[in-house]
Amino acid sequence: MNYISTRGTAPVLNFEDTMLTGLARDGGLYVPEEVPVLAPEVVEKLHWEDYEGMAFHVMKPFIGDTFTDDEFKAIIARAYADFGHAARAPVKQLRHGLWMMELFHGPTLAFKDFAMQLIGQMFQAVLARRGERITIVGATSGDTGSAAIEAFRGLDNVDVCILFPHGRVSEVQRRQMTTPSEANVHALAVEGTFDDCQRHLKDMFADDAFRDEVRLAAVNSINWARVLAQVVYYWWAAVALGDGKRRMSFTVPTGNFGDIYAGFIAKRMGLDIERLVVATNQNDILRRAIMTGRYEVGEVRPSISPSMDIQVSSNFERLLFDALGRDGAAVSGLMNGLRQSGGFTIPDAAQDYIRRHFDASSTSEEQTSAEIAESHAQFGELVCPHSAIGIEVARAHQNISVPMVALATAHPAKFPDAVEQATGIRPPLPPRMADLFDRAERVTRVANDLGQIQALIEERRRK
Ligand SMILES: Cc1ncc(COP(=O)(O)O)c(C=O)c1O
Numbered sequence: 320m321n322y323i324s325t326r327g328t329a330p331v332l333n334f335e336d337t338m339l340t341g342l343a344r345d346g347g348l349y350v351p352e353e354v355p356v357l358a359p360e361v362v363e364k365l366h367w368e369d370y371e372g373m374a375f376h377v378m379k380p381f382i383g384d385t386f387t388d389d390e391f392k393a394i395i396a397r398a399y400a401d402f403g404h405a406a407r408a409p410v411k412q413l414r415h416g417l418w419m420m421e422l423f424h425g426p427t428l429a430f431k432d433f434a435m436q437l438i439g440q441m442f443q444a445v446l447a448r449r450g451e452r453i454t455i456v457g458a459t460s461g462d463t464g465s466a467a468i469e470a471f472r473g474l475d476n477v478d479v480c481i482l483f484p485h486g487r488v489s490e491v492q493r494r495q496m497t498t499p500s501e502a503n504v505h506a507l508a509v510e511g512t513f514d515d516c517q518r519h520l521k522d523m524f525a526d527d528a529f530r531d532e533v534r535l536a537a538v539n540s541i542n543w544a545r546v547l548a549q550v551v552y553y554w555w556a557a558v559a560l561g562d563g564k565r566r567m568s569f570t571v572p573t574g575n576f577g578d579i580y581a582g583f584i585a586k587r588m589g590l591d592i593e594r595l596v597v598a599t600n601q602n603d604i605l606r607r608a609i610m611t612g613r614y615e616v617g618e619v620r621p622s623i624s625p626s627m628d629i630q631v632s633s634n635f636e637r638l639l640f641d642a643l644g645r646d647g648a649a650v651s652g653l654m655n656g657l658r659q660s661g662g663f664t665i666p667d668a669a670q671d672y673i674r675r676h677f678d679a680s681s682t683s684e685e686q687t688s689a690e691i692a693e694s695h696a697q698f699g700e701l702v703c704p705h706s707a708i709g710i711e712v713a714r715a716h717q718n719i720s721v722p723m724v725a726l727a728t729a730h731p732a733k734f735p736d737a738v739e740q741a742t743g744i745r746p747p748l749p750p751r752m753a754d755l756f757d758r759a760e761r762v763t764r765v766a767n768d769l770g771q772i773q774a775l776i777e778e779r780r781r782k
């Protein structure tokens with residue numbers, strides 16, 4: 320399986336190099352040259368598999384000869400061993416026709432663990448084989464950073480530097496990033512927004528000298544391996560509810576568009592998905608882009624769902640590539656427009672392509688809060704604000720003849736203030752992190768300036 324860049328001019332790579340490279344040298348994102356359709360006899364087998372077995376069958380066509388089957392099975396087993404639920408991603412019915420898939424039973428209590436625990440294991444295997452070391456730089460609005468630190472802490476051949484927007488993540492998220500004491504973990508609080516952090520990260524990849532010197536690696540969803548690992552749970556839900564043969568729809572709380580794009584890949588692999596519904600908070604650039612065709616960056620407005628306080632949504636570029644007939648030059652043109660004028664208009668045919676597969680709605684702060692209360696009152700579920708946005712939008716898009724699955728992307732205890740305000744109940748942290756508030760924090764505050772951030776990374780990483 321080969322991977323190509325969405326901008327069309329970077330080298331074609333195999334899976335292993337795609338994972339190590341992160342962002343393509345031409346600024347684009349890697350995507351598979353073609354998406355493999357899962358053979359009916361493989362789909363038939365999925366029924367009998369646990370989560371790990373399903374992960375093996377779903378991801379195997381994408382990884383080429385990077386790992387033998389036995390190596391890959393062992394990697395998957397290690398990745399999910401520390402999850403706090405035997406089903407890994409339990410699918411619960413909320414009401415007639417509406418289900419919620421809980422993706423927050425991993426070690427850092429958000430869906431990011433599904434991919435991050437896996438790529439942590441894959442990176443370790445590949446780096447050990449090659450005898451190489453890397454510097455991971457990640458941009459986070461809260462969850463990717465903690466998941467990355469958990470997956471890579473303590474490794475000799477990896478430094479992990481996480482940029483998060485100062486004052487714009489929840490206290491639990493911040494402490495998850497600032498309390499690990501391992502010398503290879505570097506939490507950097509940037510005086511800016513998540514979009515600033517993500518822009519600096521992409522600019523570091525565009526700086527070839529820096530990139531090569533520190534051996535820069537990415538664990539955000541710009542890395543294809545992150546998206547791939549997230550494809551698995553769409554199959555998991557579909558097999559749980561209909562043997563992988565029944566048509567269904569998914570509603571996904573969305574920010575950087577990685578999670579829902581993974582659902583789109585599952586669809587292209589043959590999963591019978593009717594609608595993929597983008598659910599956003601008041602930072603609704605994706606809803607506007609999908610409904611009007613105009614992608615226009617605005618001010619980020621802090622919300623009670625801070626992980627989704629995002630304007631520039633990196634994986635949307637992967638969808639645009641497909642929607643534009645896989646024309647890298649056309650994607651480059653739109654991305655240049657974004658850099659220069661903060662927006663672009665999606666050509667009509669591409670808009671039609673996108674609307675054939677995706678719907679989109681946003682919720683206000685008041686609606687999100689009301690849905691947290693309603694989910695508790697009606698279904699007996701305490702949900703985090705991001706998951707509440709998914710459930711609220713799923714209700715609105717439900718077509719009773721097609722099961723709708725809303726993705727619950729984080730544990731309520733990561734956002735206790737919003738949950739308590741809506742329900743009067745403060746969700747406790749699970750026992751394994753009950754002492755989070757007693758641990759000492761270690762964090763460096765840094766100006767919203769690429770040069771200063773790069774200098775800090777150069778200084779801190781172990782040579
Ligand atoms: C809890 C939570 N929900 C939803 C999202 C949005 O996911 P994506 O960025 O893949 O669209 C994020 C961040 O990415 C998140 O941390």
Ligand SMILES: N[C@@H](CCOP(=O)(O)O)C(=O)O
Pocket residue numbers: 458459460461462463464538539540541574575577626627633
């Ligand atoms: N919400 C995310 C933002 C980064 O998303 P990613 O999927 O590209 O890593 C976060 O929690 O950091």
